[in-house]
Amino acid sequence: MIVSCAQMLEGERVAFARGVSAADLMEEAARGIFEAIRQFHPQPGTAVLYLGKGNNAGDALVVGRLMLDSGWKVLARPVGEVAEFKELPAKHWQVISDRVPIVADLSPLYREPGALVLVDGILGIGASPSPLKGAYAAAVGEMNALRRARHAFTVAIDLPSGLNPTADAPSESACVEADLTVTVAHAKDVLLADGATKWVGRLAIAPLAELESIHTEETARVITSRDLLPELPCRSFDFHKGQAGRVGIVAGSRGFVGAALLTATAALRGGAGLITLYVMEEDYSIFAAQAPLEVMVKPVADYLEVLANKHDALAIGPGLGKESQERILEIIQLSEAPMVLDADALNMLAEGHLDLLKTLKAPALLTPHPGEMQRLTKGGAHVHAGATRREQAEKMSVAFPGTTWLLKGSRTVIATQDQATSFNTTGQPGMATGGMGDVLTGLCAALMGQGLSLHEGACLGAWLSGRSAERAMLAGQSAESLSPGDVLAHLGEAFTDLKRGVF
Numbered sequence: 001m002i003v004s005c006a007q008m009l010e011g012e013r014v015a016f017a018r019g020v021s022a023a024d025l026m027e028e029a030a031r032g033i034f035e036a037i038r039q040f041h042p043q044p045g046t047a048v049l050y051l052g053k054g055n056n057a058g059d060a061l062v063v064g065r066l067m068l069d070s071g072w073k074v075l076a077r078p079v080g081e082v083a084e085f086k087e088l089p090a091k092h093w094q095v096i097s098d099r100v101p102i103v104a105d106l107s108p109l110y111r112e113p114g115a116l117v118l119v120d121g122i123l124g125i126g127a128s129p130s131p132l133k134g135a136y137a138a139a140v141g142e143m144n145a146l147r148r149a150r151h152a153f154t155v156a157i158d159l160p161s162g163l164n165p166t167a168d169a170p171s172e173s174a175c176v177e178a179d180l181t182v183t184v185a186h187a188k189d190v191l192l193a194d195g196a197t198k199w200v201g202r203l204a205i206a207p208l209a210e211l212e213s214i215h216t217e218e219t220a221r222v223i224t225s226r227d228l229l230p231e232l233p234c235r236s237f238d239f240h241k242g243q244a245g246r247v248g249i250v251a252g253s254r255g256f257v258g259a260a261l262l263t264a265t266a267a268l269r270g271g272a273g274l275i276t277l278y279v280m281e282e283d284y285s286i287f288a289a290q291a292p293l294e295v296m297v298k299p300v301a302d303y304l305e306v307l308a309n310k311h312d313a314l315a316i317g318p319g320l321g322k323e324s325q326e327r328i329l330e331i332i333q334l335s336e337a338p339m340v341l342d343a344d345a346l347n348m349l350a351e352g353h354l355d356l357l358k359t360l361k362a363p364a365l366l367t368p369h370p371g372e373m374q375r376l377t378k379g380g381a382h383v384h385a386g387a388t389r390r391e392q393a394e395k396m397s398v399a400f401p402g403t404t405w406l407l408k409g410s411r412t413v414i415a416t417q418d419q420a421t422s423f424n425t426t427g428q429p430g431m432a433t434g435g436m437g438d439v440l441t442g443l444c445a446a447l448m449g450q451g452l453s454l455h456e457g458a459c460l461g462a463w464l465s466g467r468s469a470e471r472a473m474l475a476g477q478s479a480e481s482l483s484p485g486d487v488l489a490h491l492g493e494a495f496t497d498l499k500r501g502v503f
């Protein structure tokens with residue numbers, strides 16, 4: 001659920017009026033924040049707490065205490081004097097001050113071995129909307145410099161300090177550039193603004209039981225493992241492959257073999273019962289030689305043969321090229337199985353055939369990246385110039401009833417008419433490499449084949465592929481080295497994380 005900072009403050013006020021204690025909330029919030037940090041840094045290292053004077057600093061100090069108890073070395077960098085701390089941060093500072101040196105000189109941090117985590121407890125939702133000045137702006141600049149030069153992992157508590165808590169668009173002045181923002185109780189709308197993503201980074205929500213039921217926006221939500229898990233069918237012991245879905249894949253061409261194989265392997269790792277990859281006869285030997293053993297590769301003289309077989313879901317588009325446009329458009333129009341349309345299938349629709357989406361027999365999930373979306377919306381008939389990413393996806397889903405739109409990016413957004421628009425939180429910049437979208441397509445098709453609705457299949461596919469990328473990083477990959485193959489290899493852990501309810 002999504003709230004404005006003002007709604008959050010009001011929710012807190014109501015909770016305090018019924019006797020909830022701010023100290024208890026802070027303890028619970030900090031436990032969630034620490035858990036989220038551990039999700040990315042399971043082994044202790046060095047942490048620097050950047051501290052303002054309000055309760056955001058209080059949260060950081062409780063997180064610091066939990067880190068100390070788990071073997072971390074913790075240092076403090078107050079923006080002002082510790083004597084200025086308000087009641088709760090002052091109390092928590094007293095508890096740990098003898099174990100937490102105040103850093104005066106930053107230069108040793110640049111040489112500090114091991115993981116370095118910066119905790120941004122400077123400002124939260126109590127921040128004024130004006131741009132940061134003086135010592136506050138300097139502290140933010142210092143954190144960003146450490147992040148860039150030392151690759152320090154930066155965690156913002158509630159909001160990255162400097163993000164305007166009242167505006168739709170964040171200010172471009174001093175703002176903490178976070179790798180992870182752990183926001184308390186509910187996602188704040190400002191964190192989801194298009195321009196905010198580069199400051200917010202990975203978003204996680206630390207739940208607060210007492211603030212669960214505050215008034216929230218019902219038309220949008222942030223995807224969480226807690227909401228997604230009930231959508232994943234729980235397999236009975238006597239489950240058989242026919243129940244796991246027959247997925248057909250229409251992808252690949254000469255020169256684009258990998259796209260089809262990534263899609264097929266993702267469908268396999270996403271749980272599909274039977275997977276058939278359809279390829280043109282003349283290319284059969286290339287695909288058959290490289291396809292996973294479990295995938296059936298079927299040569300066709302004409303793509304329309306695909307429709308003669310029964311499927312629970314079809315994935316159409318990755319690496320298809322342009323040659324079979326007419327036939328592919330026919331399949332899209334005639335298919336009775338739900339479809340995921342990606343890559344070349346989208347490019348074909350963009351070449352004057354978008355209205356075909358009004359005559360489909362089956363529902364379709366379209367998964368454009370921003371470039372493909374631009375091609376699909378050119379001319380402005382359905383989406384006005386300057387529309388936000390959320391507006392683009394929503395407007396297309398309304399223009400074409402029966403379709404779901406997943407607009408890819410670092411904050412993937414998923415829209416279906418009359419359903420809450422969903423924002424994904426998982427993933428990381430290492431995913432910005434060719435082939436990641438093919439994995440997403442195969443995964444979504446597998447989930448739809450197992451009976452998930454288009455919207456929930458898209459949400460779960462986006463969450464799992466992002467989480468799998470994070471898992472690959474924990475297993476030793478880096479943002480530079482991460483490949484779609486790594487995402488495929490770690491999907492099992494992503495499913496396990498879903499079941500464990502990770503952030």
Ligand SMILES: NC(=O)C1=CN([C@@H]2O[C@H](COP(=O)(O)OP(=O)(O)OC[C@H]3O[C@@H](n4cnc5c(N)ncnc54)[C@H](OP(=O)(O)O)[C@@H]3O)[C@@H](O)[C@H]2O)[C@@H](O)CC1
Nearest residue numbers: 022025026029054055056057059123124125126127128158
């Ligand atoms: N309430 C709760 O129960 C819970 C709250 N929680 C946590 O508390 C956070 C909110 O805490 P908060 O209300 O104390 O505000 P916060 O953001 O820390 O700082 C405000 C202080 O900073 C100052 N200041 C403001 N703007 C400034 C600027 N531009 N430049 C410089 N200074 C500026 C301003 O000082 P003033 O100007 O008033 O002297 C004020 O004192 C919330 O985000 C979450 O992390 C969680 O623990 C869950 C339970």
Ligand SMILES: Nc1ncnc2c1ncn2[C@@H]1O[C@H](COP(=O)(O)OP(=O)(O)O)[C@@H](O)[C@H]1O
Nearest residue numbers: 369409410427428429431432434435436437438
């Ligand atoms: N910075 C990022 N953070 C999170 N996810 C990302 C990031 N960059 C890319 N992704 C994800 O990686 C995938 C890339 O898809 P796409 O651009 O279609 O790749 P391709 O067409 O090369 O297969 C999408 O799921 C997208 O959301």
